Amino acid sequence: MKARSKAQQRAAGAALSAKRGETKVGDLQGASKDMYDSMSEAELEEMASTSLKNLPDEAD
Numbered sequence: 227m228k229a230r231s232k233a234q235q236r237a238a239g240a241a242l243s244a245k246r247g248e249t250k251v252g253d254l255q256g257a258s259k260d261m262y263d264s265m266s267e268a269e270l271e272e273m274a275s276t277s278l279k280n281l282p283d284e285a286d
Contacts, residue, residue, distance in 0.1 A: 227269065229276040231285040237261055238273035245270060 229235035234257070241261040243249045254262055261270060 227273055229273045229281065231283065232278050232281050233257075233284050235274060235276050235278060235281065238265075238270050238276075241265065242267065242270040242274045 229238060237256070237258040238261055240249070240254060240258040244251045244254055244258075244262050245267050251259075251262060261273075265273075
């Protein structure tokens with residue numbers, strides 16, 4: 227699943243970082259925390275790897 231906005235891509239990146247142990251889970255907030263709990267590392271990696279080009283800042 228590709229990210230639909232820059233905000234969603236960044237949240238996935240933060241959740242992926244925590245999933246890999248690079249950042250603390252306690253530092254996550256909002257959407258990134260929800261993504262951490264509900265998505266696999268592979269799903270997060272796919273979403274976080276979405277190119278930011280032509281993405282809106284926030285989804286509609």
